[in-house]
Structures are given as C-alpha cells and as structure tokens.
Amino acid sequence: MNTILQELEETISRLKTDPNRANVGTVRECGDGVAKIEGLSDVMLNEMIEFPNGLYGIALNLEETEVGAILLGDFAEVKEGTEVRTTGRLLSVPVGKELLGRVVNALGQPIDGKGPIKSEKTYPVEKIAPGIIKRKSVSVPVQTGILPIDAMIPIGRGQRELIIGDRATGKTTIAIDTIINQARLNKAAEEGKIKNHTPLYCIYVGVGQKNMSIARTVDILEKAGALPYTIVMSAPASESATNQYLAPYAGAAMGEWFMDNGMDALIVYDDLTKHAAAYRQVSLVLKRPSGREAYPGDVFYLHSRLLERAARLSKEAGGGSLTALPVIETQAGDVSAYIPTNVISITDGQIFLETDLFYQGVRPAISVGISVSRVGSAAQIKAIKQVAGSTKLDLAQFRDLQAFAQFGSDVDPGTRKKLDRGSRIVELFKQGQYNPFPVAQEVAILFAMQKGYFDDVPVAKVKDCQTKMLEYFTTRKDDVLATILDKLTIDKEVEEKLHSAIKDFKSFYKP
Amino acid sequence: MTINESAKKLHGRLPPKVMRTAKEARKVSRQLFRQSFRDGKLDEERITQMVQTVLANKSRHYVDVLQDYQRLLRLEQEKRHAVIESASPLNRSIGDQVVNNLKSRYGDDLNIEFRTNPELLGGMRIKIGDDVWDGSVRSRLRQLQEQI
Numbered sequence: 037m038n039t040i041l042q043e044l045e046e047t048i049s050r051l052k053t054d055p056n057r058a059n060v061g062t063v064r065e066c067g068d069g070v071a072k073i074e075g076l077s078d079v080m081l082n083e084m085i086e087f088p089n090g091l092y093g094i095a096l097n098l099e100e101t102e103v104g105a106i107l108l109g110d111f112a113e114v115k116e117g118t119e120v121r122t123t124g125r126l127l128s129v130p131v132g133k134e135l136l137g138r139v140v141n142a143l144g145q146p147i148d149g150k151g152p153i154k155s156e157k158t159y160p161v162e163k164i165a166p167g168i169i170k171r172k173s174v175s176v177p178v179q180t181g182i183l184p185i186d187a188m189i190p191i192g193r194g195q196r197e198l199i200i201g202d203r204a205t206g207k208t209t210i211a212i213d214t215i216i217n218q219a220r221l222n223k224a225a226e227e228g229k230i231k232n233h234t235p236l237y238c239i240y241v242g243v244g245q246k247n248m249s250i251a252r253t254v255d256i257l258e259k260a261g262a263l264p265y266t267i268v269m270s271a272p273a274s275e276s277a278t279n280q281y282l283a284p285y286a287g288a289a290m291g292e293w294f295m296d297n298g299m300d301a302l303i304v305y306d307d308l309t310k311h312a313a314a315y316r317q318v319s320l321v322l323k324r325p326s327g328r329e330a331y332p333g334d335v336f337y338l339h340s341r342l343l344e345r346a347a348r349l350s351k352e353a354g355g356g357s358l359t360a361l362p363v364i365e366t367q368a369g370d371v372s373a374y375i376p377t378n379v380i381s382i383t384d385g386q387i388f389l390e391t392d393l394f395y396q397g398v399r400p401a402i403s404v405g406i407s408v409s410r411v412g413s414a415a416q417i418k419a420i421k422q423v424a425g426s427t428k429l430d431l432a433q434f435r436d437l438q439a440f441a442q443f444g445s446d447v448d449p450g451t452r453k454k455l456d457r458g459s460r461i462v463e464l465f466k467q468g469q470y471n472p473f474p475v476a477q478e479v480a481i482l483f484a485m486q487k488g489y490f491d492d493v494p495v496a497k498v499k500d501c502q503t504k505m506l507e508y509f510t511t512r513k514d515d516v517l518a519t520i521l522d523k524l525t526i527d528k529e530v531e532e533k534l535h536s537a538i539k540d541f542k543s544f545y546k547p
Numbered sequence: 548m549t550i551n552e553s554a555k556k557l558h559g560r561l562p563p564k565v566m567r568t569a570k571e572a573r574k575v576s577r578q579l580f581r582q583s584f585r586d587g588k589l590d591e592e593r594i595t596q597m598v599q600t601v602l603a604n605k606s607r608h609y610v611d612v613l614q615d616y617q618r619l620l621r622l623e624q625e626k627r628h629a630v631i632e633s634a635s636p637l638n639r640s641i642g643d644q645v646v647n648n649l650k651s652r653y654g655d656d657l658n659i660e661f662r663t664n665p666e667l668l669g670g671m672r673i674k675i676g677d678d679v680w681d682g683s684v685r686s687r688l689r690q691l692q693e694q695i
Contacts, residue, residue, distance in 0.1 A: 047694075047695065055670075055671075055680050055681055055682030056680075056681060056686075056690075057678060057679070057680055058678075058679045058681065059677050059678060059679075060674070060677055060678075060679050061677060074622065075676075075677040076677060077676070077677040078677065101618075101619070101622055121679070
C-alpha cells in the first residue's frame with residue numbers, strides 16, 4: 037500500500053500544473069455535423085479542436101473571422117456559445133499488428149466487442165505520400181487467386197488497381213477473394229509450406245455501406261480464417277459524413293505502418309463513390325463552392341492524395357509496400373462519369389465488371405477488353421507469364437470473332453479453332469465465390485489450356501473437367517504442384533511432368 | 548444580356564438574391580471596417596460618422612451591412628478586451644500586478660474587466676481575445692484527472 041501511495045505522490049509531483057495557455061473560440065452555428073466557430077485565431081488547417089464532453093472536431097475551413105470545423109461524433113450537446121479550444125494535434129489513429137483481426141471505426145476505436153486495442157503507436161490520418169527517392173517499381177505479385185486476374189490483369193505489390201462496375205456485379209467479391217487468398221498464403225507460409233513468401237496483411241475499409249453488408253463481410257472473412265490477417269474498418273451509411281470521409285485516410289494510415297516497417301499490406305476502399313458523396317456533403321454544408329455534379333473543386337485531390345499513399349518502397353527505405361484496391365460503382369456502365377474517370381486516371385489500371393456478362397453466368401464478370409493493369413507482366417511469376425502470355429489476345433480475338441460469327445455458321449478452320457479455344461477459356465475463367473486458387477493450380481490449368489488439352493472437351497463440360505483435373509492434381513500429383521511452387525517457372529522437367537500428369541488424367545476422364 | 552436578365556426571361560422572375568446580398572454586404576462592411584482605424588486603433592468619431600452616412604443614404608442592403616459591420620467591430624473589440632476571472636474578488640495589489648503584467652505583454656490599450664466565478668474554486672483565469680491563460684484550480688484538477 038505504501039509503495040502505491042508513494043508512486044501516486046511521485047506522479048502528482050511530476051504533473052505539470054503551470055497555468056497553460058490555450059487558444060479558444062466560440063461556436064456561432066452548428067448543424068449537419070459541422071460547426072462555425074468564431075475566434076480560434078491560432079488554429080492550423082486540419083488541427084483537432086476540443087469541444088466539451090470529449091468531443092473533437094477538425095478545422096477544415098479557415099476564414100477571415102471564423103473557422104469551419106467538422107465534428108467527430110455526437111454533436112447534440114454542442115450549442116451556440118459553447119467554448120472550444122485548439123489542441124495543437126492532428127487527428128491520428130492507432131496502428132500496429134494489434135489491430136489485425138479487429139473491426140474498428142474511422143477513429144480506430146474497436147466496435148466488435150472484443151475489448152480495447154492495446155496499441156501504443158499512432159499515425160496521423162493525413163500524411164503526404166512517399167516521394168520518388170523512396171520508391172521502387174512494382175515487381176512482386178499479389179496473388180489474388182482469381183484465375184482471369186492473375187493470368188491477364190496481374191496486380192503487383194504497391195500497385196493501385198481499380199475495381200469498377202455497376203451495382204451487384206461482384207466488385208466486393210473480388211476484393212474479398214483476394215483477402216482470403218492472402219490469408220491462405222500467409223498461413224501456408226507460417227506452416228513452412230511456401231518458401232520466400234512475405235506475408236501480406238489486409239485492410240478492408242467499408243465506406244457508406246449497409247451495416248448488414250459489413251457484418252456479412254466480417255462473417256465471410258471469419259469463416260474463411262482470414263480475419264486474423266485483416267483489419268476491418270467500418271464507416272457505414274448510418275455514421276456521419278465526417279466519419280465516412282475520414283475512414284479511407286485512417287485505413288491508409290494503418291496500412292502505412294506496415295509499409296514503413298518493411299512489411300506488405302493491401303488495402304481495399306469499398307467504395308470511393310460513396311466516399312466522394314460523403315465529402316460532397318461535408319463540403320456543401322461548409323458552403324464551399326461546388327463544381328461539376330455539385331462535387332467541390334478538390335474532389336480529384338481527395339482521391340489522388342489517398343491513392344498516392346500506396347507505394348512500393350526501395351530497400352533503403354525498408355522495402356515495404358502498400359497495395360490499394362479502390363472500388364468504384366458506376367451507373368448503368370457509364371465509366372465516363374466524373375468520379376469514375378478521376379479514379380481511372382489516378383490508378384494503375386482497372387478491372388471492369390459488366391452486368392451483361394454477370395447475367396450470362398460469366399463470373400467473375402470481368403470485361404477483358406477494357407480491363408488493364410499498367411504494371412503488366414512485371415507483377416507475374418515466370419510460370420504464369422509462360423502459360424498466360426497470349427491468353428488476353430486469344431480472348432480478345434474470340435470476342436471479335438464471336439460477334440462476327442453470329443451471322444453465319446460457315447467459318448474457316450482457323451477461325452473455328454479460335455472460337456472453340458475462346459469459348460473454352462471463358463468457361464475456364466468462371467470461378468466460384470470465395471474460392472481462390474493456389475498459384476500452382478492456376479499454372480496447371482493455364483498450361484493444360486495453352487497446350488490444347490481442353491480442346492476435345494465439350495464446352496459445357498470444361499468446368500467439370502477442370503474441377504476433376506485439379507482434384508486429380510491435389511490428390512495424386514501433389515509433387516508436380518510442389519515442384520511448380522518451388523521453381524516458380526516451367527522448365528523442361530516441369531513441362532514433362534505436367535504433360536504426363538495431364539495425359540494420365542485425360543486417359544480416364546470421360547466427359 | 549446579363550445573367551439576371553436571362554434568368555428573368557426564362558423563369559419570369561429574378562433568381563433569389565440571398566447569397567449575392569450576403570456577399571455584397573460583407574464586402575461593403577469590410578470596407579467600412581478598414582476605414583474605422585486611426586493610428587491602428589478604432590476611432591469612435593469615424594465609426595459614428597460612417598454609420599450615420601450609411602443610415603442617411605439607405606443604400607442597398609444597408610441593414611445587412613450594418614449588422615456585419617457591428618460583428619466585425621465586436622470581434623475587434625474583443626481582441627483588446629481582457630477578462631480576469633477569480634474564485635473570490637482579488638485584492639487591489641494583486642489586481643494591479645496582473646493588470647500591469649498584461650499591459651506589458653499585450654500593450655496599454657487593454658480594456659480590463661474583473662469577474663468573480665466561484666466555479667473556478669481557486670486561482671485565476673484570464674481571457675484576452677482568443678487567448679486563455681488558465682491557472683484555476685478547476686482546470687488543474689481536470690488536467691490531473693486526464694493525466695492519471
């Protein structure tokens with residue numbers, strides 16, 4: 037007891053009790069989540085402002101005689117005449133591995149009922165992106181486990197790849213599949229099954245979504261065992277526009293911590309259309325001048341400064357990376373709307389999902405023609421490069437010929453071959469939800485496709501043949517998959533093994 | 548054709564002028580405010596003269612102009628207004644000492660007001676413009692609470 041008293045006494049004696057100087061202001065007007073404050077002559081842009089009862093705000097508009105601030109939390113208690121003060125601090129959120137497996141709000145506070153987060157480090161929410169000296173070009177792949185993406189639109193660590201499409205075309209599913217695949221790879225690497233694998237931690241930021249959707253996402257991640265490698269940040273539609281506006285930046289700060297500490301992270305912003313709408317609301321209420329579609333003038337900077345924070349750092353800077361997968365929802369497939377064009381121009385490529393394809397049963401409904409990855413094959417392992425090099429071309433030619441061949445059945449043998457091959461590739465690229473493929477299996481499928489082993493299988497049976505072939509590989513030819521994973525390239529030996537395995541399988545497979 | 552004319556032709560009436568009014572009034576009031584100083588200090592004579600001119604002319608939005616002008620003057624005045632709060636009335640010598648200290652820091656033309664506020668529990672709280680020097684027992688207790 038004595039020691040406790042002594043400690044307390046010491047603590048008290050150490051406390052600073054000098055009169056402190058503060059810069060204060062008075063609330064003149066408050067509503068819709070923003071406050072106009074008179075005074076605060078010393079306030080900085082984006083500085084936190086302290087309101088009574090532990091409420092904080094952020095100074096966004098510095099005007100001649102007043103300050104416009106957005107409020108973080110319940111502003112029912114704020115009234116005209118309330119005295120507020122500057123804090124000299126910028127808004128920051130907790131960061132670190134302690135956040136993995138947790139669901140947090142835009143301020144980094146837990147909302148999953150699993151107790152407090154014991155993180156000691158914090159990062160400012162707004163941070164300038166790493167400069168050119170610190171960066172390196174993208175070279176390590178993010179294995180999404182989604183066959184058409186890994187084969188044709190590869191994503192590298194440190195890249196920004198946009199997922200764009202109409203409502204209900206499977207945008208979130210692509211992001212979640214990617215997260216699930218990372219968790220599987222991380223787990224396999226921990227168990228020593230994969231060599232030279234740097235774990236990729238994931239952050240899922242849900243902006244302006246239904247609470248139900250976020251709950252479902254968390255549930256899916258939990259069931260797939262991906263939650264321990266993932267941070268879920270939720271700023272649902274029921275929260276204030278302020279929190280929806282801040283959430284992506286807070287998520288980026290958490291990702292930056294991994295990057296700065298030499299680790300790799302992946303962040304999904306689901307979705308930036310709603311983020312832009314939230315920012316539009318805040319801006320309009322703050323009476324900032326509005327531009328096209330009533331968005332404020334700096335809506336491009338809103339997204340460019342966020343996505344620039346994704347980077348691959350050089351070895352000298354720690355070698356970490358932050359990959360960004362922003363999601364944009366289009367209206368009736370219109371990619372030329374304001375926000376979609378902005379984000380398309382900022383990112384290093386896009387995966388475009390089409391409603392028509394989705395309802396034709398091509399899922400994931402990726403439109404190959406307008407989906408690109410500007411990083412290209414630099415973000416593919418050699419084995420995939422060897423077997424998937426011409427796939428995109430084959431498929432594009434198929435789409436062209438398909439439109440042409442609709443008018444007549446008489447086509448020359450060369451064209452017929454291309455059409456047959458194309459329709460089989462489309463079948464092969466259909467993939468179930470939450471079922472990413474390991475990279476070795478992807479190589480095996482693409483190899484079989486490229487060497488024409490599916491050509492004699494009826495189109496309707498291609499999927500069945502693929503499933504059974506993979507089953508055969510995993511149960512009886514595990515060593516071939518292991519060799520591919522080990523070498524990551526297809527040399528003579530691997531090629532022979534693959535040929536013999538597939539021939540063996542085809543000898544007893546009856547479509 | 549001006550914007551207003553084309554709008555009138557289209558809708559048969561002029562667009563609402565709320566925004567424009569506020570902007571124009573603010574511009575005029577700021578001009579008045581800038582003219583209100585002599586040697587860096589507010590000059591009562593000038594202010595009265597200008598207000599009377601505005602009232603006599605009754606130009607467009609003159610009420611808004613005067614309202615905004617009054618706000619600017621109030622804010623300017625508050626910058627030089629010091630409120631010294633203490634839990635119990637200060638004795639003269641301490642009061643003088645505080646006033647002298649403040650004047651040496653902020654200049655001679657301070658307008659000083661003494662207030663008693665038992666909620667402070669003890670100590671003093673001085674507010675000058677937007678700056679607050681808080682040495683009250685209440686704020687120290689709050690600090691203590693935050694730090695422990």
